[in-house]
Amino acid sequence: xxxxxxxxxxxxxxxxxxxxxxxxxxxxxxxxxxxxxxxxxxxxxxxxxxxxxxxxxxxxxxxxxxxxxxxxxxxxxxxxxxxxxxxxxxxxxxxxxxxxxxxxxxxxxxxxxxxxxxxxxxxxxxxxxxxxxxxxxxxxxxxxxxxxxxxxxxxxxxxxxxxxxxxxxxxxxxxxxxxxxxxxxxxxxxxxxxxxxxxxxxxxxxxxxxxxxxxxxxxxxxxxxxxxxxxxxxxxxxxxxxxxxxxxxxxxxxxxxxxx
Amino acid sequence: xxxxxxxxxxxxxxxxxxxxxxxxxxxxxxxxxxxxxxxxxxxxxxxxxxxxxxxxxxxxxxxxxxxxxxxxxxxxxxxxxxxxxxxxxxxxxxxxxxxxxxxxxxxxxxxxxxxxxxxxxxxxxxxxxxxxxxxxxxxxxxxxxxxxxxxxxxxxxxxxxxxxxxxxxxxxxxxxxxxxxxxxxxxxxxxxxxxxxxxxxxxxxxxxxxxxxxxxxxxxxxxxxxxxxxxxxxxxxxxxxxxxxxxxxxxxxxxxxxxxxxxxxxxxxxxxxxxxxxxxxxxxxxxxxxxx
Numbered sequence: 277x278x279x280x281x282x283x284x285x286x287x288x289x290x291x292x293x294x295x296x297x298x299x300x301x302x303x304x305x306x307x308x309x310x311x312x313x314x315x316x317x318x319x320x321x322x323x324x325x326x327x328x329x330x331x332x333x334x335x336x337x338x339x340x341x342x343x344x345x346x347x348x349x350x351x352x353x354x355x356x357x358x359x360x361x362x363x364x365x366x367x368x369x370x371x372x373x374x375x376x377x378x379x380x381x382x383x384x385x386x387x388x389x390x391x392x393x394x395x396x397x398x399x400x401x402x403x404x405x406x407x408x409x410x411x412x413x414x415x416x417x418x419x420x421x422x423x424x425x426x427x428x429x430x431x432x433x434x435x436x437x438x439x440x441x442x443x444x445x446x447x448x449x450x451x452x453x454x455x456x457x458x459x460x461x462x463x464x465x466x467x468x469x470x471x472x473x474x475x476x477x478x479x480x481x482x483x484x485x486x487x488x489x490x491x492x493x494x495x496x497x498x499x500x501x502x503x504x505x506x507x508x509x510x511x512x513x514x515x516x517x518x519x520x521x522x523x524x525x526x527x528x529x530x531x532x533x534x535x536x
Numbered sequence: 537x538x539x540x541x542x543x544x545x546x547x548x549x550x551x552x553x554x555x556x557x558x559x560x561x562x563x564x565x566x567x568x569x570x571x572x573x574x575x576x577x578x579x580x581x582x583x584x585x586x587x588x589x590x591x592x593x594x595x596x597x598x599x600x601x602x603x604x605x606x607x608x609x610x611x612x613x614x615x616x617x618x619x620x621x622x623x624x625x626x627x628x629x630x631x632x633x634x635x636x637x638x639x640x641x642x643x644x645x646x647x648x649x650x651x652x653x654x655x656x657x658x659x660x661x662x663x664x665x666x667x668x669x670x671x672x673x674x675x676x677x678x679x680x681x682x683x684x685x686x687x688x689x690x691x692x693x694x695x696x697x698x699x700x701x702x703x704x705x706x707x708x709x710x711x712x713x714x715x716x717x718x719x720x721x722x723x724x725x726x727x728x729x730x731x732x733x734x735x736x737x738x739x740x741x742x743x744x745x746x747x748x749x750x751x752x753x754x755x756x757x758x759x760x761x762x763x764x765x766x767x768x769x770x771x772x773x774x775x776x777x778x779x780x781x782x783x784x785x786x787x788x789x790x791x792x793x794x795x796x797x798x799x800x801x802x803x804x805x806x807x808x809x810x811x812x813x814x815x816x817x818x819x820x821x822x823x824x825x826x827x828x
């Protein structure tokens with residue numbers, strides 16, 4: 277049996293009178309790729325924000341590696357090994373690609389100003405180790421040619437890739453991807469899908485991703501969870517989900533409403 | 537005359553640059569305009585003065601102690617006043633800094649009264665002669681110290697982890713949180729640094745002009761400086777500081793005698809208005825273009 281990495285119990289989130297999430301139970305197993313799908317406004321991003329700590333849930337609990345992290349601040353969760361990317365890219369736009377990825381290693385930088393000054397050699401050794409790791413990630417994501425460019429000047433697709441690189445630099449155990457392929461062309465999507473599979477297989481990172489492209493979801497994910505109006509309406513293997521009448525209804529209903 | 541005005545302008549300008557830098561740091565990190573920056577300047581001046589005159593502490597240790605007190609005050613203000621307001625509308629936060637400024641000014645008056653006090657002579661009294669131009673030593677010291685501090689700070693932002701992390705938070709808070717940066721801690725450090733640079737400015741200006749509450753309104757000069765330089769630009773604060781200092785000095789030297797004085801005090805705010813009319817984002821600020 278696979279081990280549980282993340283356990284979400286009875287999670288609720290309210291904004292005033294609006295219920296963004298209602299009683300969500302979800303378990304993420306170590307090593308799997310779990311996709312979250314659902315119509316717009318279903319609460320998918322809110323759910324990720326609760327896990328990464330940007331939102332405080334109104335009720336319920338979140339366990340990471342058996343530890344209750346419900347009340348933990350976002351930067352502490354990052355230190356535990358939860359990394360993420362954002363739907364609308366959040367990068368340090370005025371810095372270079374290299375600086376952005378180095379900042380991703382922030383949780384691993386042990387020596388502060390003082391220690392760095394005193395143990396000069398040690399700090400240097402650490403720096404070399406970090407650089408090497410960052411180079412591996414740059415090679416892996418094939419962004420060598422833009423390493424010294426300022427992020428703000430890059431194309432959308434490349435910015436998405438830099439954001440993924442920064443998240444990887446944290447050496448996460450759990451990686452949350454919020455629509456990693458939104459706004460990409462077919463070729464870029466194929467690249468991204470390849471990266472995601474490699475991250476799971478070669479780096480042993482567990483992934484939770486939100487995605488709208490059904491083809492991608494069915495190809496990539498080990499399991500799929502479906503959200504609608506802040507509730508989880510289904511969970512299972514991709515083939516099961518495709519045939520689930522509630523899922524079909526949620527999507528079809530959404531489409532009909534849009535057409536009307 | 538010209539060279540003398542140039543040097544005094546640069547000296548005063550360097551102090552403006554320092555104080556404005558603190559203002560810009562806070563704005564960049566949290567989007568808050570800190571209208572109490574002038575009071576931090578006053579705090580530095582009063583604490584240093586008290587240590588030197590009342591407790592007879594030698595000048596250098598007194599300065600170091602003052603900076604420690606200022607850093608602590610910055611941290612405390614951030615923790616007690618600003619942090620509870622995280623997530624509140626920016627305008628509320630700005631109003632709170634106005635209230636903070638009034639409060640601090642009141643406390644200072646209660647503690648130190650309203651008389652102008654002067655530092656005992658610390659810098660050499662006789663003017664220094666530079667190639668035929670004689671300038672009082674305190675201006676040269678101020679210029680040197682302020683420039684040194686500006687250099688140290690720019691190295692700090694470029695090369696230390698803390699400095700880079702501060703830039704990261706200024707750039708994108710969500711991203712900073714996601715890579716494990718404690719944004720609250722960074723806010724605290726930002727306020728401490730802003731208070732320290734203001735205190736240095738206060739000590740230097742106090743040595744030049746004497747210390748009373750009007751020193752805090754000198755702190756308001758940061759507004760023309762940062763509007764000219766661009767609100768979110770650190771180099772802009774430095775350039776703006778020197779430009780305003782120089783213009784003030786030249787206007788004071790050449791134009792004031794013609795009109796009977798007073799132009800010197802007004803001219804920075806005239807510049808403020810002109811900049812807002814012509815180039816509202818300043819020299820180095822980001823031009824915000826909204827696509828509709």
